[in-house]
Amino acid sequence: MQNKFFLSIVTSLALIYGTGANAQETVSKPLFDDYFKNNTMRFDFHHAGNSTDERYYFDRVIREGEWAGSAKSLINPFDYGEQQFRIIDTATGTIIYKNNYCTLFNEWQTTQEAILTERSFPESVIFPEPKSDFTIEFHARNKSSKEWEKKYTQKIKIADYNIHPCKKQYESIDIHIGGNIANSLDIVLLPDGFTAEEKDKFIASCHMWSDALFSYAPFTQNRRRINIRAVWAPSVESGISIPGQNDWKETLLGTRFYTFGSERYQMTEEFQKVRDIAANAPYESIFILTNTDKYGGGGIYNFYGLGSAGKTGRTGEVYVHEFGHSLMGLGDEYIEIGNTVSALYPEGKEPWEANLTRFVNFNGKWENRIEEGTPVPTVITPGSTEKEWKIGAYEGGGYLEKGIYRGWPECMMKALTDFCPICQEAISRYLEYICE
Numbered sequence: 001m002q003n004k005f006f007l008s009i010v011t012s013l014a015l016i017y018g019t020g021a022n023a024q025e026t027v028s029k030p031l032f033d034d035y036f037k038n039n040t041m042r043f044d045f046h047h048a049g050n051s052t053d054e055r056y057y058f059d060r061v062i063r064e065g066e067w068a069g070s071a072k073s074l075i076n077p078f079d080y081g082e083q084q085f086r087i088i089d090t091a092t093g094t095i096i097y098k099n100n101y102c103t104l105f106n107e108w109q110t111t112q113e114a115i116l117t118e119r120s121f122p123e124s125v126i127f128p129e130p131k132s133d134f135t136i137e138f139h140a141r142n143k144s145s146k147e148w149e150k151k152y153t154q155k156i157k158i159a160d161y162n163i164h165p166c167k168k169q170y171e172s173i174d175i176h177i178g179g180n181i182a183n184s185l186d187i188v189l190l191p192d193g194f195t196a197e198e199k200d201k202f203i204a205s206c207h208m209w210s211d212a213l214f215s216y217a218p219f220t221q222n223r224r225r226i227n228i229r230a231v232w233a234p235s236v237e238s239g240i241s242i243p244g245q246n247d248w249k250e251t252l253l254g255t256r257f258y259t260f261g262s263e264r265y266q267m268t269e270e271f272q273k274v275r276d277i278a279a280n281a282p283y284e285s286i287f288i289l290t291n292t293d294k295y296g297g298g299g300i301y302n303f304y305g306l307g308s309a310g311k312t313g314r315t316g317e318v319y320v321h322e323f324g325h326s327l328m329g330l331g332d333e334y335i336e337i338g339n340t341v342s343a344l345y346p347e348g349k350e351p352w353e354a355n356l357t358r359f360v361n362f363n364g365k366w367e368n369r370i371e372e373g374t375p376v377p378t379v380i381t382p383g384s385t386e387k388e389w390k391i392g393a394y395e396g397g398g399y400l401e402k403g404i405y406r407g408w409p410e411c412m413m414k415a416l417t418d419f420c421p422i423c424q425e426a427i428s429r430y431l432e433y434i435c436e
């Protein structure tokens with residue numbers, strides 16, 4: 001059933017994974033009140049290069065609204081993603097905030113186009129506003145060693161009058177409020193391709209998104225620490241651009257199908273515009289609902305997720321699948337028949353995704369959850385039912401048939417069923433961190 005069905009095929013296309021490399025680095029735990037105001041700061045830049053090279057160009061700094069993240073979880077301990085940024089107190093050199101993410105640029109780097117030409121993509125990160133002058137550092141994984149490498153540094157003076165204010169101009173609507181902002185995961189849903197007359201349709205789609213999310217464990221049992229808000233911002237035209245059919249629409253966020261030549265890969269390259277609209281609500285995680293019946297979407301870790309809002313097929317399941325990517329970078333667990341080699345998951349390198357292993361660092365994943373007596377690798381007994389399945393290491397995942405393993409026969413990240421026990425536990429740990 002695979003595959004074309006799922007949308008994030010490209011999601012990882014670019015990613016060349018490693019075990020991460022900061023084991024030796026020690027970072028003390030900064031106290032929020034010592035270093036930060038309860039305000040969000042945003043750093044916009046351009047990420048440019050080609051398949052082998054990347055550069056960063058400063059754009060602007062913006063002061064947004066209330067900080068929606070935790071006041072305790074300031075140093076992301078999960079070694080996920082291809083990119084990392086650090087906020088350093090300039091006076092003392094202390095790392096006061098660190099977070100990881102992936103971007104559309106990372107994926108573009110694996111395309112044929114990136115071998116032949118150079119491009120730039122607008123990017124942006126958010127963090128709590130420092131009280132004092134700070135330095136922002138960007139790190140990226142080295143393509144072969146997978147170690148983090150420092151790529152760019154910029155010093156910011158907090159009194160600089162060039163720091164932009166943020167003007168809120170759109171309505172924020174509560175869809176589900178489970179808890180307070182600081183100790184909850186705050187999700188913002190954004191519309192694209194809905195005209196002023198289609199507000200009700202968008203809000204109905206937001207409720208469908210929320211219902212879908214809470215119908216899957218472990219989100220079901222975490223309702224009380226998840227907030228979902230929608231920002232209502234109409235587009236000039238109804239629908240979404242389909243470049244492959246020469247069908248272009250003028251929409252708020254510029255979402256389009258045929259991203260990097262893949263018809264169903266629906267994304268936008270206007271990420272700073274996405275941030276502009278998201279800033280109308282307190283948020284940590286962005287999901288875009290597009291006004292189209294055409295099947296498509298995508299999800300990138302700590303960047304944004306996106307799905308078609310049209311009620312076709314398994315819309316709710318696709319939302320949740322893509323959210324698995326965008327919330328915490330869960331990998332796709334499905335295979336593509338005949339696919340045996342992948343630049344995404346090179347042999348001898350452990351994927352950074354929590355739900356895939358190549359046994360390079362299995363110990364750091366779910367190895368200790370396998371019961372004694374369960375063979376590794378684990379084989380599905382033909383005709384067995386879910387009740388009889390055990391946590392193991394089942395071959396196939398990350399689009400590859402061989403050499404890469406998942407922990408359970410089926411999963412939301414494989415076949416749009418319930419999340420497997422490995423993903424459920426990984427999501428729960430991530431929610432613990434975000435909601436601390």
Ligand SMILES: [Zn+2]
Nearest residue numbers: 355411420423
């Ligand atoms: Zn899973």
